[in-house]
Amino acid sequence: MKKKLPWGELVFLLAILGYVLYYFLSVRGYGSRAVTWPYVLMVGTVLAVVAVAVEVIRKAPAKEEVQTPEGEEAPEKKTGFKAFLENSLSTLVIIVSFVIYTLLLKKLGIHLCNFLLSFFLVLYISKGKWLTALIAAAVVTLSFYLVFGLALGLRLPKFKLF
Amino acid sequence: MLNNLLAGFTQLFTLKTMLFVIIGAVVGLLAGAIPGLNDTNILTLFLSFILFIDPFPAVILMTAVFISCQTAGSIPAILVNIPGTPSTAASTLEGYALTKQGKAGQALGCSFASSLMGTVLGGIMALVLAPIIGKYALSFGPPEMFMLAIFGMTAVASLTGNSVSKGLLAAVLGLLVGTIGLDYFIGVTRSTFGVAELYSGIPQIPLLLGLFGVGELYSLIKKKSIGTGVQATDAPDVKSQMEGFKAAFRYKKSMLLSAVIGFVVGVIPGTGATIASFTSYGTARSISKEPEKFGKGHYEGLVATDTSNNASVPGSIVPALTLGIPGSGTTVLFISAFLMHGMQPGPSFFSEHITEANSIFLTVIFVGIIATFVGMVMAKHMVKVVSLPTHILAMLIAMFCLMGAYICRNKVNDLFIMLAFSILSIFLKKFDYPLPAFLLGVILGPIIEPNFFRALAISDNNFSIFFTRPICIVLWIMCLAALAMPKIIALKAKKKKEAESAV
Known part of the structure; x- marks a missing residue:
């Protein structure tokens, strides 16, 4: 059965990797004492991101197949960006x-x-x-x-x- | 020791300090009674103001708020079945059941008595044990301090959330964010996005206000009213509360045991009052002569949860002061308050500031007493606080956050930094990453890095120093134990469930 991937969380993890990349580029070429500890942390972050990604994909629930009686239309379910906007309007x-x-x-x-x-x-x-x-x-x-x-x-x- | 204790008394019992104690106790009682606000949120809002107060009264004020918040958290838990603070969730089990029987006053009295005893016993244990731990911690060198911080982070990361890997990611990301700014040795800038306000590192107040103030606001505005749908009971009078107060002392054994459990659990980083209160509830049930009454409105259960909950607070302050390792998100704020005033909690704290440390624990005891009696008198009016409309509460939080973030350095960019962390908190919360682990990383980051380099300098850049010193080995074992603990707990729960379903 196909899995319903948590795309939101995966994008969040990608954003974290993007930040690590920015950090790496911003300190590239500095003396080793200035970057040893950040390099350790960057490696740690990337490893943790991979571990979390594997975990969320593994635990992702199976896609539900909506069955509707013949002749009836399936109820419209709000998904994607529109639903996200509606839920997040007050926050925005x-x-x-x-x-x-x-x-x-x-x-x-x-x-x-x-x-x-x-x-x-x-x-x-x-x-x-x-x-x-x-x-x-x-x-x-x-x-x-x-x-x-x-x-x-x-x-x-x-x-x-x- | 007695001399130090007397000096602590003298420092605490001045007019100015006592005024801060009373203000903190009353504010904490009111804030703790509001469901949706917890001790961390309130202390975060306080942080920006304590910059304008002397270091000692500032910490005393925060201690007073912290303690009385715990005491008041049980009020909505008992009256309307909504815990005022997450740690008082266990109090709803017996407290609300008593309220449904028409014994709201008695339940509140019992809760106040238990909170009082928990705070007093926890405070005494802290007064006795903290100097011993502090003395022992003096023998810690940079590798031990580094490993200790790593252990604290590992414990918080693995025990505060639902997933160990997410906890670790939050912690290591926090550490990385904690390195932003000028580096410790050469003075080059790291990951500042060209923002001058970030050269000296992430400013703590905008960070905290963003994560815990504005972050909380986003969830709050989605609720119409926190107390909606629940009926507040008749306002409890002092007479009925006194009946419950006396009833609590019928269960001295549970009270004492819960105080010890609460204190010990509080000392362990990453655990905190919520785990303490549920552990004590389970223990009290197993040793009780009347276990069948639990869950149906039994004083003994309420005694266990509320004593333990309050005893864990002084317990969590002990590692923060003696080792510089906060046991929870709330105690991180304590460390921030010290750092803002140029004081560094940790092994040398007890040798340099023994009087102040004793005063803090004496404040714990003193506030416990004040909060109990003021709470009993104010309980009648607190029913109104419980149902404070969301639009007023949210607006107040918003305004305090904005003012707090601005006045700490008078820089507009600090408001943007606060906003950026509040947006990060939305995602961390949404995807279930523990906020305390991230925060701990940011706060401990600037402390960990120098110790990492000092340790390497001692060992001539040999990394084996972190694996060969005896205390480091013990701390590695403790790190592994902390990582394995959630799995062990899950396995035990699964076995128990299987055994129950087989019967």
């Missing part, structure tokens, strides 16, 4: 919002960024409770300003768009 939203926060930090200042991000996060996760989001964002921004800006006296990025 968080990552993108964090990237935007980071990019705007120096321009808008930390407190305005804090307000906007906390407002957006509560609004998004609670699916539209805007009043809760507004109150929560205001409370968090004010608390962070009092603790980090005033009490700890940290030098934080300020609004300098204009």
